[in-house]
Amino acid sequence: MQCHEVSQKISAFVDEELPPWEYREVARHLEICSRCRAEYRAFALIKVVAREIGKVTPKKIPERGVSLEHVMRVLRFRKTLWVIAILFGLLVGIFLILGWQRSLLDEQILNPNHLSAFSEDVLTRTQVRVETLELVTGEY
Template identity: 25%
Template sequence: MNCRYVQSRLSAYLDFELSGVEQQQIRNHLEQCIECSRELESLRITKVLLQQLPVVVPSSRGAERVLQRLQAQAAPAPQRFRMLNWRRTRWWQFAGGFALAVALAFWSRTEPERPFYVTSSPVSLTSLSSETAFSRTNFFPHQSTLHRASSLQGVLVYVHRSPQALHASPASLPVVPVAYPADPLLEHYPASYWNTLIINAESTFSSR
């Protein structure tokens, strides 16, 4: 057993990751080899230094932010947007709708970004009324939506915002379908990619 062989196994020796026989053979070598013992000691110190590194404390809201994003992802979208059933509609649903309309109106005045909508699968434009409503996002698609869409040829639907659009029924909104690739890494595409899609969609809309 020469020094080169021993030194190539010193970390594993240090970690007790060798077989019992090999561990003993290296130990025997170390008892009579100053050079290899010195090498071992420097590796031991390195390991100890790493073990003694202080634990880094994250910001207090880190876990909370993960949970918030999970909550946003977990919403099973299609079940949430059934058409209103007039017989079962309660006063608070009207109140909620009113509050939402006010919030949208406020949002439309404060948010400069163009809104667009993403569907979770290829759909015909006539079926977009309930599908589009759940996945609106200001910048780029929700990761959950993309995840569902990644195995499909997804469809991005641009909805032109106008004062009328806020009060119009979803089915009557002007939409432009834009295909994006079925790519498992879609969610990692930069915002610029989605911005380009939106700009293209907008120009298509304008030229109509």
């Protein structure tokens, strides 16, 4: 077995997760190759250190300070609330826009300059309203 092949299998060799024949091949190579042996030792050391880390059972403490992430995480649990708030906001927005347009329309209807644009024959209130509406919507 060549160095580059062994190098790919060292990690599994450390974990003894290789098929027996491959395991034997790698072991044989490690006996003769100091560079691969050094890599094997480094990998084994990482495993040992990681196991040391794994022996620690962290404290179930926390609550330290406020972080943006934490705040958002708490808020995420109220997702439904957010959806309702957004829908409500949209509804209010739509009403505001409609109200604003209505007020613009009223202004146009009640504007005497605007009314003078129509002939006197048709200058009854209802007709003006209809024609102003048509004017506003671009159909006149």
